[in-house]
Amino acid sequence: MVQNNSSPPTRPPIRQPKTGDGEGATVLERRAQKVKPPQMYQVVLLNDDYTPMEFVVMVLQEYFSKDLETATQIMLKVHVEGRGVCGVYSKDVATTKVEQVLAAAHKAGHPLKCVSEPAT
Ligand code: TYC
Numbered sequence: 001m002v003q004n005n006s007s008p009p010t011r012p013p014i015r016q017p018k019t020g021d022g023e024g025a026t027v028l029e030r031r032a033q034k035v036k037p038p039q040m041y042q043v044v045l046l047n048d049d050y051t052p053m054e055f056v057v058m059v060l061q062e063y064f065s066k067d068l069e070t071a072t073q074i075m076l077k078v079h080v081e082g083r084g085v086c087g088v089y090s091k092d093v094a095t096t097k098v099e100q101v102l103a104a105a106h107k108a109g110h111p112l113k114c115v116s117e118p119a120t
Helices: 053-064 068-081 091-108
Strands: 041-046 083-089 113-118
Touching (some): 053 091, 068 083, 083 091
């Protein structure tokens, strides 16, 4: 089972003992919410000198649902700057995307590298 970082956000109401004023009253304790949003992961493509630009554009379209123009922009950014973010996902989805990209690149005989890392 997947572990979450959540704990019950509130305590159950506390029943006062049946003595004195407020007999049987229900007291609700005010507590701050402790549930944090899950850490998200960005999938990053890395530049190399051999993978064809067309293959990288195809990867961005197929595995990251980018249109041709956006895919081309991201590919060129990676080509010029060395790395570029393809998308931000939950940890499991980001891991799967990396595996899919590496498998497709390996199958096609390209050295394309792709990693996931915590986003912010
Ligand atoms: N630098 C590669 C070339 O000139 C193109 C390329 C772009 C490779 C992005 C990888 O993630 C990459 N053919």
